[in-house]
Amino acid sequence: MTEASTHHIRFTLNGSEVSADVKANDTLLNVLREQLGYTGTKRGCETGECGACTVLVDGKAVNACLILAPKVDGRAIQTIEGLAKGAELHPLQKAFIEEGALQCGFCGPGMLMSAKALLDEIPNPTEDQVRRGISGNICRCTGYAKIVKAIMKASRQMARVGGEGA
Amino acid sequence: MSPVIGQRLPRHDAVLQVTGRSLYGEDIKMPGMLYCKVRRAGIPHARLIEVDTSAAEAIPGVMGVVTAKDVPFNAFGFTHLDQPVMAQDKIRYEGDAIAGVAATSLEVADQAAKAIKIKYEELPAVFDPLEAMKPDAPKVHKDNIPTHFTVVHGDIEKGFAEADKIIEERYTTQFVEHVHIEPHAQLAYYDPTGRLTVWTTVQRPFLVASDLGKVLKMPLSKIRVLTPCIGGGFGGKNEMTTEAIVALLSMKTGRPVKLVFTREEEFTATTVRHPYVMFYKTGVKMDGTITAREVKIISDAGAYVSWGESTLTKALVHAAGPYRIPNVRIEAYLVYTNNNIGGAMRGFGVPQAGYAYECHTDSVARAIGMDPMEFRMKNCVVSGDTLPTGQTLQNATLDEILKKLSSMSGWKVAGGDGR
Amino acid sequence: MRPFVYLSPSSLDECLKVLGELKDKAKIIAGGTDLVVNMRAETVNPEYVVDIERLRELRFIRIDDGNLRIGAATKIAQIEGSELVRQKAFALYQAASQVGAVQTRNLGTIAGNLASAVPSADMAPPLIAMDAELVVMSSGGQRSLKVEDLFAGPKATVLKPDEVITEVVIPGTSLNDRTWFLKLGRRKALTLAIVNVAVRLRMAEAVVREARVALGAVAPVPMRSRSAEEWLVGRPANAENFRIAAEKAAADSKPITDFRAGAEYRRKMVKVLTKRALSACVGEGEMA
Numbered sequence: 084m085t086e087a088s089t090h091h092i093r094f095t096l097n098g099s100e101v102s103a104d105v106k107a108n109d110t111l112l113n114v115l116r117e118q119l120g121y122t123g124t125k126r127g128c129e130t131g132e133c134g135a136c137t138v139l140v141d142g143k144a145v146n147a148c149l150i151l152a153p154k155v156d157g158r159a160i161q162t163i164e165g166l167a168k169g170a171e172l173h174p175l176q177k178a179f180i181e182e183g184a185l186q187c188g189f190c191g192p193g194m195l196m197s198a199k200a201l202l203d204e205i206p207n208p209t210e211d212q213v214r215r216g217i218s219g220n221i222c223r224c225t226g227y228a229k230i231v232k233a234i235m236k237a238s239r240q241m242a243r244v245g246g247e248g249a
Numbered sequence: 250m251s252p253v254i255g256q257r258l259p260r261h262d263a264v265l266q267v268t269g270r271s272l273y274g275e276d277i278k279m280p281g282m283l284y285c286k287v288r289r290a291g292i293p294h295a296r297l298i299e300v301d302t303s304a305a306e307a308i309p310g311v312m313g314v315v316t317a318k319d320v321p322f323n324a325f326g327f328t329h330l331d332q333p334v335m336a337q338d339k340i341r342y343e344g345d346a347i348a349g350v351a352a353t354s355l356e357v358a359d360q361a362a363k364a365i366k367i368k369y370e371e372l373p374a375v376f377d378p379l380e381a382m383k384p385d386a387p388k389v390h391k392d393n394i395p396t397h398f399t400v401v402h403g404d405i406e407k408g409f410a411e412a413d414k415i416i417e418e419r420y421t422t423q424f425v426e427h428v429h430i431e432p433h434a435q436l437a438y439y440d441p442t443g444r445l446t447v448w449t450t451v452q453r454p455f456l457v458a459s460d461l462g463k464v465l466k467m468p469l470s471k472i473r474v475l476t477p478c479i480g481g482g483f484g485g486k487n488e489m490t491t492e493a494i495v496a497l498l499s500m501k502t503g504r505p506v507k508l509v510f511t512r513e514e515e516f517t518a519t520t521v522r523h524p525y526v527m528f529y530k531t532g533v534k535m536d537g538t539i540t541a542r543e544v545k546i547i548s549d550a551g552a553y554v555s556w557g558e559s560t561l562t563k564a565l566v567h568a569a570g571p572y573r574i575p576n577v578r579i580e581a582y583l584v585y586t587n588n589n590i591g592g593a594m595r596g597f598g599v600p601q602a603g604y605a606y607e608c609h610t611d612s613v614a615r616a617i618g619m620d621p622m623e624f625r626m627k628n629c630v631v632s633g634d635t636l637p638t639g640q641t642l643q644n645a646t647l648d649e650i651l652k653k654l655s656s657m658s659g660w661k662v663a664g665g666d667g668r
Numbered sequence: 669m670r671p672f673v674y675l676s677p678s679s680l681d682e683c684l685k686v687l688g689e690l691k692d693k694a695k696i697i698a699g700g701t702d703l704v705v706n707m708r709a710e711t712v713n714p715e716y717v718v719d720i721e722r723l724r725e726l727r728f729i730r731i732d733d734g735n736l737r738i739g740a741a742t743k744i745a746q747i748e749g750s751e752l753v754r755q756k757a758f759a760l761y762q763a764a765s766q767v768g769a770v771q772t773r774n775l776g777t778i779a780g781n782l783a784s785a786v787p788s789a790d791m792a793p794p795l796i797a798m799d800a801e802l803v804v805m806s807s808g809g810q811r812s813l814k815v816e817d818l819f820a821g822p823k824a825t826v827l828k829p830d831e832v833i834t835e836v837v838i839p840g841t842s843l844n845d846r847t848w849f850l851k852l853g854r855r856k857a858l859t860l861a862i863v864n865v866a867v868r869l870r871m872a873e874a875v876v877r878e879a880r881v882a883l884g885a886v887a888p889v890p891m892r893s894r895s896a897e898e899w900l901v902g903r904p905a906n907a908e909n910f911r912i913a914a915e916k917a918a919a920d921s922k923p924i925t926d927f928r929a930g931a932e933y934r935r936k937m938v939k940v941l942t943k944r945a946l947s948a949c950v951g952e953g954e955m956a
Contacts, residue, residue, distance in 0.1 A: 085715045087671030107674035107717065110704070122276040123269020125480070127430040128512040130705045131772055132858065135430050143745070143774040149704045150775070151697065153674045154719065163269035176267035180259045188266035189273060189431045189480025197770060218857030219769025223430055223481045 092156040096121070097165025105152035112136045112147035114155075115162060123163040123192050127221075134220030137193035138162050144200035144219070163192035166199065174237040174244070175199060182233035186224035194220045198234045206245070207238055262478070271478045274434025274450035275509045282436070283312055283351040285495055285508035286362035289518055290336060290345040293587035294374035294387065297336050300347055301366040308364060310357035313501040315494060316348045321466040325489060327456070329395055332553035332590075334464050334493040340369060341389055341552035342587050344518030349494035351506045378549040378584035379526060389552060389585035396558045398565050400579040402637035408541025408576025412532025416613045420529065420605035425522035427594055431480020432515050437495040438505040445499070446473045449492050452482045460489040465496060484593030485519060488555055520592025523560060524549045525601040527568075529609040532576075537619050537627045541576040544568045546602065550583045551590040557583045560591070560598030567599045569637050570606035571647050572628040577637040622660050626651050669707045676719040680726065680805070683832065686718055688807030692829040694718050698741050699775035701768065702784040721777075726834055729753060734840030740779035740833045744791070745770075747778060757838055759794035759847035759866045766790055766851045769858040779833040782818060785825045785889070786860070792819075792890035793866035794849050796882035798842040803835035812837075816882075819889035845870045845878070846949035850941045854928060861885045862929040865917075865941040869905065869949045874956035876900045881913065881942060886921035886934050893917035896942065904956030907947065914943035 087106040094101060096119070105114055112129075115121040115138070127135030129148045136147040139161040166173045175198050178184070185191050194217055201208060201216030208216065213234045214227075222230065265271040302314040317323055317337040324330040336345045348365050352358035375381045381393045409415060435449040445467065451457050451474075458474040461467070479486060491508060498506040510519070525548050532541040546564055550557040565581045596603075614624035629647040636642065654660070675694075677683035687694060695714035697703050698721050706712040720726055726741035729750050736756050738747065747753050748764040767773055767781065767790045781791040782802070795815040802813045807830065815836070820826050827833070849866045853859030863885050870878035879900035881893040896917040903909045923934035 085671050085673060088673040088675075090674065106671070108669040108671050108707070110669075116275075121269075122272070125273070125431070126275060126509075127432070129708060130512065131701055131768075133430055134769070134771060137771055140774075144771050145774050146701075146771045149700050149772075151674060151700060151704065151717070151719075153676065154700075154721065163267075167268055172264070172267065176264075179267050180263040181257075183257065183260070185260060185263060185266050187429070187431070187479060187481045188262070188271055189429075189478075191266050192269045195267060200770070215857070216770060219771040221430060221858075223428055223483070 090153040092153060094155050094157060095159045097161055107153060109152040110148055111150040111152055111155055114152045115147060121162050121164055125189055125192055135190055135193045137196045139196055139200055142203060144197045163195060166195060174240045178233040178237035182229050182236060184226055184229040184233035186226050190220055190222045194230055202238055207242060273431055273478045273480045277436050277448045277477055279438060279505035282505045282507050283502060284355040284358045285349055285351050285498055285506050286358040287346050287491055287494060288348045288362040288365045290340040290343055290347055292340060292371060293343050294372040295340040295369040296372060297338050297340050297369050299368040302348055304364040305350055305361035308357060308361045310353040311350060311361045313351045313498050314348060315497045315501060319497050320464055322464050325460045325464050326554055327556060328558045329554040331390060342589060346491060346494060349498055351498040351502050374587040376586055376588055378547050378586055381584050381586050389587060393585045394582055395554050396583045398581045400565060400637050403576035405541050405543055405576045405578040409532040411540040413535045414616050415532050416616050417530045418609050418612055420527045422525045422601045422604060424524050425594060426516055427483040427485030429481030429483060429485050432510040433490055434509045435492050435495045436505060436507040437499040439499040444471050445496055447492050447496060448475045448477055450479050451476060451486045453487055457489045457492055461493055464493045483595050487593040520555060521589045522594040523591030527605040529605060531613050533613050533617055535617050537624050539572060539574045539628055542569055542574045544579045546581040548583050549588055549591060550585050551588040553590050555590050556593045557591050564598035564602040566638055568602045571630050573630055573634055622655055670710060670713050672714055673716045675716060680723055683720060684805055684807045687830045687832060690716050696720055696832055698777040698780040701772045701776040736838040736843055738778055738836045740835060741777045743774060744776045745773040748773060756843045757798060759797060759849035762849035763790040763794045778836055783825060783833060785819050785823050787822050787888060788861040788885035790851060790861060790864055793864050793882035793884045796890055796892060797847060797866040797868040797880040798838045800836055800838045802833050804831050805834045806831045821888050842868060848945040848948045850945045852937050852941060863934050863937040863941055865945050867945045867949060871905055874905050874954060876903055876905050881917050883921055883938055886923040886938055893920040895920055905950050906956040910943050910946040914939045917942040
């Protein structure tokens with residue numbers, strides 16, 4: 084059997100420079116969870132179907148389970164661990180708590196990262212755009228209605244804060 | 250005003266959830282931890298002749314392999330001790346565990362599990378519970394009907410004799426997999442003092458502890474089962490699965506051992522909602538009075554009983570529906586097949602029966618030209634009524650619910666067409 | 669996932685050279701949304717994986733000599749977001765917006781969707797309907813290949829192991845025509861098509877002058893319904909002719925029964941979607 088090639092990769096993780104030695108057949112999900120200890124990103128299906136492992140690569144929401152680890156060399160990666168600024172929760176996180184947009188919470192990290200990517204691109208989305216934005220994330224406790232409500236609420240709050248600042 | 254009831258309160262662990270700090274099954278780690286893979290049967294029905302683990306054990310990085318031979322008492326189950334920790338002399342469904350491997354990496358464990366050689370003689374399999382009930386059907390266990398219930402209330406023959414019309418129907422429901430987004434994950438550590446700690450994604454830690462005690466022949470005082478945050482269960486994490494395999498591997502290697510199911514294993518080697526076949530026969534008078542109902546339920550248990558008996562009893566109690574019926578006979582059979590094991594799932598047997606009796610109620614109403622809502626209102630149980638099981642109801646509110654539903658939905662009862 | 673050697677060539681030339689040397693030992697990866705899944709399931713086990721995702725030469729959307737040219741490694745999400753595609757190749761925009769979900773569209777590429785050769789690939793019907801061609805390169809040179817002729821069977825193409833798709837070219841002649849794409853899946857997102865249909869119509873005074881009807885997920889490979897196209901050409905664009913064309917498309921389709929849908933249902937849906945797609949191409953007031 085072929086030996087996997089190994090690669091020394093460097094990337095930014097939630098704004099900090101990190102490096103890792105990875106094997107060709109490692110996925111970004113494994114590197115985050117197993118090597119770097121970032122277990123906030125969840126493993127659900129490993130086939131890009133559930134969205135639990137959603138992270139942002141260069142600002143775009145992607146499935147970490149589908150990305151070969153060597154591919155992220157030089158990229159900027161954001162995970163759920165980087166969403167809050169220290170103790171200050173992101174408006175999305177606050178809205179998820181206030182609206183009860185979580186039950187078992189397992190889809191939460193992926194859902195929040197998809198929502199972040201959406202609001203970064205479309206600050207004032209319609210409900211339909213929100214539903215499209217999270218269409219790659221499955222919730223089985225079926226809190227979709229509350230999740231959509233929470234994202235809409237966060238977008239309104241962010242617009243208000245942004246407006247005040249402007 | 251109550252400080253709790255009717256208030257919107259944030260979840261206790263909400264901040265941990267939104268920051269990714271909640272620890273779920275797979276997030277638990279220990280130093281020196283080994284990775285486990287379970288070798289599954291991959292065939293539905295066979296006589297197991299030999300399990301050869303030598304090739305797997307020879308792979309560098311493999312620290313331990315266990316098979317049925319290593320299990321002190323190889324049977325467990327909530328009501329029936331019919332399920333082995335690992336298959337002993339028979340394979341009864343594709344998801345049957347054959348062996349467990351612990352290795353220094355998941356990759357090696359996976360390679361080793363595949364290297365295990367299974368020698369077996371394939372047997373004809375049965376996947377249809379109605380077929381499995383026939384005397385000449387392949388035998389999954391000694392007897393394909395592990396349990397059978399009958400409920401008799403009143404005089405069914407007399408009831409049908411009084412009916413103007415008799416409506417007979419057959420309803421079936423399908424397998425449903427829970428698909429909790431979090432797969433099963435287990436970490437076992439048998440420490441040097443002889444105590445076993447198991448972290449596992451179950452909804453019933455104490456049942457798992459007691460089952461572990463039985464199969465490992467260990468006192469419960471030495472067993473600690475801990476549940477991390479659970480990423481969805483819906484009944485799919487209601488019983489022991491492979492905790493004993495992981496525990497045995499920890500005992501054998503002296504190291505913590507961790508197992509995480511793949512999504513494929515979630516579909517092939519965990520419980521599903523039982524498919525039911527339900528025969529309904531109802532006698533009714535033209536004025537809408539129900540005179541008799543006969544129900545026969547066949548539940549596909551799959552390879553082992555697990556929660557099959559418990560869910561079937563619940564279905565049995567509900568099978569006649571919330572309607573006043575003086576003469577009832579319900580028969581319920583649990584039947585082994587070579588399918589996935591049926592287990593608990595939201596509603597616990599009732600959704601299958603509810604689907605059947607409510608559809609059937611519509612059919613009966615239509616057969617006598619009565620509005621289905623009016624028919625329900627006429628027949629629904631009220632406080633003081635006695636159910637076929639003998640329970641006398643107190644505080645029954647179905648009539649109020651039906652009235653409210655009618656007005657909320659704009660259902661015109663008088664002269665309505667039923668749709 | 670079995671071990672393999674990962675290579676990330678820094679230029680297209682280097683990539684072609686590597687592929688020329690490795691031939692069938694190598695698999696090309698772009699977004700990885702299909703390959704990684706297949707490698708994890710160990711149904712595809714290459715010794716080498718050659719990454720083209722970073723090749724800037726393969727990432728563009730532009731009009732050149734009147735043709736719309738899209739680089740092979742262009743993300744589906746970029747196609748979805750491209751105003752140029754939306755204006756010039758509406759059905760392709762529609763298809764791009766319905767591939768997988770947000771995450772997979774951010775990873776997956778136009779050529780990857782084609783080269784995986786899944787019968788339900790959403791990018792295939794609109795590209796076939798628009799007579800799109802592929803530029804295919806190897807260390808030995810380049811050739812062009814119609815998208816329609818790319819597929820050899822389910823998950824199989826006519827490409828040689830050392831060949832790589834570098835560009836998708838939609839001819840200028842198709843860019844002013846009316847196009848429409850419709851997809852039926854089991855869900856609205858994150859789903860493979862049970863049936864997908866793309867149509868292209870060129871009209872003059874409410875009469876159809878040129879027509880393409882392309883169908884996906886209803887045959888071993890994405891296909892054209894030639895009898896539907898022939899029926900339409902020269903006939904008035906009206907509901908009755910669209911209905912007949914849709915029936916012909918259904919008759920041309922060769923669907924199978926699988927866990928997603930039965931053959932009979934698929935065939936019926938070919939008719940429904942073809943009729944709807946044709947009608948959608950033509951405004952209410954423009955019908956003959």
